[in-house]
Amino acid sequence: MAPRAQEPLSIASYSLSCALGMTRDAVAKRLFEGESGLVPPPFTLPFTTLCGTLPEALPPLPATLARFEARQARLAYATLAPLLPALQERVARYGRERVAVVLGSSNAGLDTTERSFGAYAKHGHAPDVAALRDQHAYSAVLALIEALTGIAGPMLFVSTACSSSGKAFASAARLLRSGLADAALVGGVDALCEMTVRGFRSLGVLAEGACRPFCRERSGINIGEGAALFVLERDGDSELQLLGYGEGADAHHMTAPHPQGEGAERVMRDALARAGLEPSQIDLVNAHGTATDQGDSSEALAIARVLGSAPVVSTKGYTGHALGAAGAIEAALCLLTLEHGVAPASLGSAPVDAALPIRVLEASARGAYRRVLSNSFAFGGSNVSLVLGRRT
Amino acid sequence: MHVRAMAVWTPRFPSLEAWRTRTASEPAAPAASILGARARGRASMLTRMISEVATCAAEASSVELARVPVIVGSAYGEMETTAQLLSMMNESDGALSPARFQSSVHNAAAGLLSITTGNQGFSSCLAAGDATTAALLFEAEAWLAEHGGDVLVIMADERLPAFFSRNEAFEPAAVALVLSASASGALATIDASRRSDAAVRAHSAELGESPVAPMLDLIDAVHGRHDMVLVPAYGPALALALRYEAA
Numbered sequence: 001m002a003p004r005a006q007e008p009l010s011i012a013s014y015s016l017s018c019a020l021g022m023t024r025d026a027v028a029k030r031l032f033e034g035e036s037g038l039v040p041p042p043f044t045l046p047f048t049t050l051c052g053t054l055p056e057a058l059p060p061l062p063a064t065l066a067r068f069e070a071r072q073a074r075l076a077y078a079t080l081a082p083l084l085p086a087l088q089e090r091v092a093r094y095g096r097e098r099v100a101v102v103l104g105s106s107n108a109g110l111d112t113t114e115r116s117f118g119a120y121a122k123h124g125h126a127p128d129v130a131a132l133r134d135q136h137a138y139s140a141v142l143a144l145i146e147a148l149t150g151i152a153g154p155m156l157f158v159s160t161a162c163s164s165s166g167k168a169f170a171s172a173a174r175l176l177r178s179g180l181a182d183a184a185l186v187g188g189v190d191a192l193c194e195m196t197v198r199g200f201r202s203l204g205v206l207a208e209g210a211c212r213p214f215c216r217e218r219s220g221i222n223i224g225e226g227a228a229l230f231v232l233e234r235d236g237d238s239e240l241q242l243l244g245y246g247e248g249a250d251a252h253h254m255t256a257p258h259p260q261g262e263g264a265e266r267v268m269r270d271a272l273a274r275a276g277l278e279p280s281q282i283d284l285v286n287a288h289g290t291a292t293d294q295g296d297s298s299e300a301l302a303i304a305r306v307l308g309s310a311p312v313v314s315t316k317g318y319t320g321h322a323l324g325a326a327g328a329i330e331a332a333l334c335l336l337t338l339e340h341g342v343a344p345a346s347l348g349s350a351p352v353d354a355a356l357p358i359r360v361l362e363a364s365a366r367g368a369y370r371r372v373l374s375n376s377f378a379f380g381g382s383n384v385s386l387v388l389g390r391r392t
Numbered sequence: 393m394h395v396r397a398m399a400v401w402t403p404r405f406p407s408l409e410a411w412r413t414r415t416a417s418e419p420a421a422p423a424a425s426i427l428g429a430r431a432r433g434r435a436s437m438l439t440r441m442i443s444e445v446a447t448c449a450a451e452a453s454s455v456e457l458a459r460v461p462v463i464v465g466s467a468y469g470e471m472e473t474t475a476q477l478l479s480m481m482n483e484s485d486g487a488l489s490p491a492r493f494q495s496s497v498h499n500a501a502a503g504l505l506s507i508t509t510g511n512q513g514f515s516s517c518l519a520a521g522d523a524t525t526a527a528l529l530f531e532a533e534a535w536l537a538e539h540g541g542d543v544l545v546i547m548a549d550e551r552l553p554a555f556f557s558r559n560e561a562f563e564p565a566a567v568a569l570v571l572s573a574s575a576s577g578a579l580a581t582i583d584a585s586r587r588s589d590a591a592v593r594a595h596s597a598e599l600g601e602s603p604v605a606p607m608l609d610l611i612d613a614v615h616g617r618h619d620m621v622l623v624p625a626y627g628p629a630l631a632l633a634l635r636y637e638a639a
Contacts, residue, residue, distance in 0.1 A: 046485055106497060108519075114478065120555055121482035132556050137468060138498075139521025156520040156527035159469065159498035167516055171531060178537035180530055195477055198486060199493035247514050249506040254494045263512065379494055380503020382515070 002269065005276030008243050008389065009173055010236025012183075013086040016332040017079045018226030019052035019319045028336045030318070031344045032364055037318050038210050038222055043194050047201055048208045052224025052320025053192055061144075068144045070112040070135045071191035071225075072105070076144060079189070079227040086231045087149050090183040096152040100181035101145055102172040103229075104158045104165030104188040106324030108138040111191045141189060153181045159324065162288075163247075164188060165228070166327025166376035166384035170245040176234040187229035188328030196323060197223045203255060205292045211321075212348040213289035213314030214296050214360045221290040224320025228328035240335050243277070243371065243387040246270025250381030257295055261302030263383045264288075264375065268306045271373060271385040279307045282387070283367065284343050285358075286330050286374040289314025290321050291348070299375065300356035307373070309359045317347030327376035331386055334372040338390040342366050393536050394578030397453035397570040398611055399445040402563055402599065408448070411608070412615050414598070422566075426457070427508060434491065436473050437564055438466065438550040439501035445568035446505060446546055453570040455542050460570075461535060462502060462515040465528040465547045467603030468556075469498040469519060475553035501548075525606040526622055529582060532571045540573040547607040562602035567611060580614045 014024075019037025021027040030037065038050040058074035060066075065077075080087075090099050112135045119125060134140050138157040145151065154175055158168045165188025172184040200206045200221060207220035232242060248270065250263035257264065272279060285307055288299055291314070303312060315333050322329050337343050345364045352360045371389040400411040403419035410417065422444035424432050432440060442464060450457045473496045480488050494500070499517040506515060514535070520527040525547055532543050548566035551557070572578065599605055606622050613620040 110474075113474075114481070117475075117478040117555060118482060121479070132468075132552070132560065133521065136556070137521055138519035139467065139523065142520060142523075154527065154530040155523065156518050156531070158516055159519050160502070160515075160517050161497040161499055171516065171534070174534035174538055175530065178534040180534055195481060195488070195493075195496075198481060198488045199477070199490070199496070202488040202490040202493055204490075247516070249503075249512050249515060251506045251510050251512045253507065254500075254503055255490075266512065378499070379497050380499045381506060382499055382503065 002273040006274050008241035009176060010233050010238040011240040011242060012231040012233055012236050012238050013083055014228065014230040014332055014335060015079050015082040016226065016228035016329055017054060017075060018322065018329050019054065019224050022054065022056050022078065024336065028340060031333060031336060032340065032342045034345045034347060034364060036210060036347055038320055041197060045197065049197065049206050050210055050222050051192060051197065052222060052322065054225060065144060065147055067134045068140055070109040070140065072109045072111060072189060073141060073144050075191050075227045076141045076189045079229050080145065080148060083229055083231055087185060090231065090233065091150055094182040096150055098153055098182040099151045100153040100172060100175050100184040101142060101151055101155040102158065102168045102175065102184055102186050103141065104168040104324050104327060105138060105190050106159060106161050106164055107190050107193045107196060109136040109140055110193045110195060112136065114194055160382040161378035161380060162323050162326055163376045163378035163382040163384045164324035164327065166386055167247055169242055169386055170247050170384065172232055173242060173245060176232065183231060183233040185229060186232045187227065188325035189227040190225055190323045190325035192223065192225035207291065210348055211291035211316050213291040213316050213346060214300065214349045214352055214356055216351050216353040218291040218293065218296060220292055221316065222320035224322040226319065226322045226325050226329050228325065228332040239391050240338060241389045241391065243389040244271045244275030246274065246385045248383050250383065252381050255379055257298040257377060259298055261298035263381060264299055264302035264377060265306055267383045267385040268302065268373060271387045275387040277371060277387065282307055282310050282371050282373045283369045284337060284372045285310050285312045286334050286372055287312050287314045288375040288377045290316055297356065300358045304357040311343060311361045312358045313344055313346040313361045315344060327384060330374050331388060334374050334388045337369050337372060338388065341368060343369060393533050393582050394572045394575045395569055395580045395582065395614055396542065396572045396578055397449050398614065399448035399452065399568040400611060401441050401444045402565040411611065431504060435504065436470055436495060436550065438470055438548055439504060441548045441564060441566035442501040442546050443505060445566045446544060449544060449568035449570050455544060455570055457509040458511050459513060461513055461543045462505065463518065463528055463531050463543060463545050464502045465518045465524040466498065466549050467519060467521050467524045468549055470496050470500050471556060472550055472553055475555055522603050524603055536571065536573040542570055542572045545569045545571055547604050549603045560601060562600035565599050565602050565604040565608065567604055567607040
């Protein structure tokens with residue numbers, strides 16, 4: 001049964017950090033100029049690949065919060081800073097317990113754990129329990145945000161691998177609509193880890209060079225990192241809006257998508273139904289598009305069935321695949337398209353695989369973009385699709 | 393929302409009844425028979441515990457695992473598998489096992505259950521440290537407010553691998569609840585919208601500092617038909633009042 005159409009939720013403010021830059025303006029400039037953020041990995045590996053590493057160093061945490069030291073925490077801290085005024089205003093307006101935090105991550109503080117485990121393997125010194133709680137665990141970033149903002153509403157991480165932060169929007173939307181919160185800090189945070197780069201290599205889906213989503217010559221993914229955070233509220237009147245979402249599962253395979261993209265099709269149709277939109281009203285599709293052979297093929301089949309010839313872009317060629325943060329980062333890139341009236345080129349897609357029945361944007365395109373649909377698909381067959389929009 | 397069914401599994405209290413009566417037995421492994429021999433052999437303790445309590449709660453409530461929405465919580469997730477991967481990274485060529493890697497994600501158990509039962513509907517996996525129980529109840533309440541029906545909520549954490557457990561050790565434990573929008577046949581009613589500043593009851597001592605302890609307190613409260621207040625011990629300062637009204 002398709003969900004009923006729902007009122008849009010207001011996106012009062014947002015910020016992002018990814019391979020393209022540390023601010024919205026810096027990211028937009030490189031995105032719309034078609035400039036990739038992929039670079040050689042910052043650690044030594046016994047194979048060749050590129051990563052979507054942040055282009056600048058992250059500022060350290062304040063001394064009073066040094067116990068949370070981890071790249072994950074620094075990413076959250078740096079990306080949260082531009083939103084602090086908007087959040088403080090919501091805390092004052094609604095009350096501390098009426099503001100929620102719903103974030104997505106796949107790695108949590110694993111980057112720090114990797115380093116301390118390396119030392120442990122050599123010298124036998126394990127970190128103490130504080131490191132587990134304040135650095136490794138998902139909840140470390142929740143405690144950090146609590147300390148920085150005073151928020152005391154429902155706080156949680158969604159962790160469903162690469163669909164995590166897409167699903168964070170759905171979870172936050174439910175909290176707002178059910179009246180359990182009035183505003184929410186929503187988004188995703190994932191710092192680059194060696195384990196995930198090596199893990200995707202072990203699965204045989206890591207690209208040696210830059211990834212080529214939907215390209216005839218695609219050969220796998222690049223791993224990226226970053227964070228994107230949003231202030232979402234029920235009773236706002238912002239220009240930018242969350243219009244709909246759909247969540248579901250393939251129930252097919254732990255790492256391979258359903259070959260015809262049936263699970264992907266279901267979540268896109270659910271997202272459209274919640275948004276109360278016809279397929280023809282979607283101006284642009286931000287595909288999951290990681291540039292694996294099977295993944296791109298199944299997603300293209302699903303997009304073609306649901307949205308026909310709507311233009312499709314994958315931004316993985318700019319940022320790499322930021323795993324648990326990908327859904328949020330790409331939602332922010334969609335908002336940049338809505339605000340600037342430009343769709344980015346699907347970098348690396350040419351020559352597009354003629355077997356894929358979709359219209360991939362090989363060059364950036366100006367237009368009055370009003371509604372964008374964005375997909376994220378994950379291990380375990382976990383799928384999510386978001387629809388983001390701009391008021392007329 | 394209303395509690396329709398409950399399930400508990402720990403190595404020494406491997407059923408709801410064993411937990412209720414605190415009848416300890418020799419430590420055992422979860423049967424997790426739903427997974428089948430091959431998948432069970434490869435599955436982590438966490439995944440097997442989650443599968444076990446999911447099956448028991450479904451049987452106790454007649455919800456269909458192929459259709460029910462599922463919300464899984466774990467403070468730390470697949471820690472044993474993560475520690476195995478960390479060890480592999482520090483061996484000769486640092487190559488990882490793809491089977492271990494795909495099983496290291498927080499939603500490994502939820503994904504495997506979805507594949508095993510053919511459930512193509514909603515599932516989500518949450519983490520919020522010692523506040524994970526509170527997070528699960530909020531997510532469930534918000535889900536039921538929109539969709540009605542039932543939701544299967546599972547909270548589980550496995551024993552921490554040696555690397556992580558120098559000053560902290562707890563027994564593995566898993567709890568499942570079938571929560572419902574309907575009061576019909578319910579064991580208790582939970583009001584997740586109330587806050588309280590009341591003092592928190594001491595956790596049941598059987599499991600050490602397990603993040604699952606607040607969920608086991610909830611089980612005890614339902615069995616004892618008393619109210620409780622849930623105050624996460626660290627991290628997000630969230631006081632959640634849970635009322636149990638004899639249904």
